[in-house]
Amino acid sequence: MPAGWQTTPPLDNDQAGGWALARSTQGFLADGNGVLFPREWLKRQDLPVAAEHGLGHFDGEPVWLLELRHPAELPGCFWQNLRQFMLQADYPTFRMLSFAEQIGAWDDQHRFCGRCGQATVQVSRERCMRCPQCGLHSYARISPSMIVLITRGDEVLLARSQRFPPGMYSTLAGFVEPGESAEECVAREVLEEVGLQVGNLQYLGSQGWPFPHSLMLGFHAEYVSGEIVPQADEIEDARWFHIEELPQLPMQRSIARYLIDLYLARRLGRPEPELAR
Numbered sequence: 001m002p003a004g005w006q007t008t009p010p011l012d013n014d015q016a017g018g019w020a021l022a023r024s025t026q027g028f029l030a031d032g033n034g035v036l037f038p039r040e041w042l043k044r045q046d047l048p049v050a051a052e053h054g055l056g057h058f059d060g061e062p063v064w065l066l067e068l069r070h071p072a073e074l075p076g077c078f079w080q081n082l083r084q085f086m087l088q089a090d091y092p093t094f095r096m097l098s099f100a101e102q103i104g105a106w107d108d109q110h111r112f113c114g115r116c117g118q119a120t121v122q123v124s125r126e127r128c129m130r131c132p133q134c135g136l137h138s139y140a141r142i143s144p145s146m147i148v149l150i151t152r153g154d155e156v157l158l159a160r161s162q163r164f165p166p167g168m169y170s171t172l173a174g175f176v177e178p179g180e181s182a183e184e185c186v187a188r189e190v191l192e193e194v195g196l197q198v199g200n201l202q203y204l205g206s207q208g209w210p211f212p213h214s215l216m217l218g219f220h221a222e223y224v225s226g227e228i229v230p231q232a233d234e235i236e237d238a239r240w241f242h243i244e245e246l247p248q249l250p251m252q253r254s255i256a257r258y259l260i261d262l263y264l265a266r267r268l269g270r271p272e273p274e275l276a277r
């Protein structure tokens with residue numbers, strides 16, 4: 001069994017032992033040893049457990065998620081949200097928590113059938129919620145999103161929203177609309193967000209992103225025409241930056257950063273970075 005995190009088909013909830021995570025609206029339960037608790041011990045702690053999901057293996061050991069309906073207190077433990085783990089945790093732990101977060105949120109948001117309102121039941125051996133009345137099956141929601149680095153020779157187009165930390169600029173991103181291709185989404189979002197035409201699209205890779213449930217499809221595009229017009233409310237500022245005078249960039253593990261670093265590496269003849277997956 002490989003080290004680190006490995007998602008598997010749902011583990012049998014009747015199997016004993018293993019590790020458990022606890023999730024609530026406050027994030028994940030942690031103590032001085034981290035987020036993984038001995039599962040049998042955690043289940044004896046009188047927590048408001050609404051559901052249990054077998055997720056996968058961490059360093060070869062099985063891991064379940066205990067989804068809590070409200071954040072209970074345990075002595076010596078604290079709650080921490082996924083954004084803080086993104087900044088602080090090692091990458092295998094962040095990947096495990098990203099998956100657990102999306103499974104927990106899906107469970108929480110599919111307690112009742114979206115068609116007839118009946119309480120749903122968890123299907124065993126499949127990550128699926130089923131309505132016992134009308135039979136509707138509900139799976140975890142994943143939202144394809146494009147992310148694109150636009151370049152013009154030695155310049156890259158980066159933008160910021162009000163939500164970003166002060167001084168940070170990133171690549172453009174946006175959710176795919178129903179019926180749209182990823183390439184059409186790039187053209188539409190770029191036009192909406194900065195008013196530019198782009199061409200020569202190149203797909204460079206993908207990354208699951210848990211805020212809230214995106215699958216990022218990463219592209220490079222070349223500038224074709226237009227003047228930058230930042231979209232009101234969405235884009236606080238957008239501009240061309242020379243590759244040797246870049247602002248503060250997104251964090252290393254993000255595909256946004258990968259797209260920028262890859263372009264710099266190719267332009268400057270440096271070794272190419274690897275995309276964290």
Ligand SMILES: NC(=O)c1ccc[n+]([C@@H]2O[C@H](COP(=O)([O-])OP(=O)(O)OC[C@H]3O[C@@H](n4cnc5c(N)ncnc54)[C@H](O)[C@@H]3O)[C@@H](O)[C@H]2O)c1
Pocket residue numbers: 143145147170172173174175207209211212213214216250254255256257
């Ligand atoms: N991993 C990375 O490097 C990276 C970098 C930038 C953005 N992202 C992610 O890309 C995604 C899209 O970026 P954006 O926020 O600029 O999108 P966006 O430009 O499409 O604008 C966001 C808005 O779109 C609407 N929207 C449409 N479809 C939606 C859906 N399926 N789910 C949620 N909201 C939807 C909402 O009103 C939301 O406020 C987000 O999940 C964001 O976290 C990831």
Ligand SMILES: [Mg+2]
Pocket residue numbers: 172173174193
């Ligand atoms: Mg956007």
Ligand SMILES: [Zn+2]
Pocket residue numbers: 113114115116117118131132133134135136
């Ligand atoms: Zn139903």
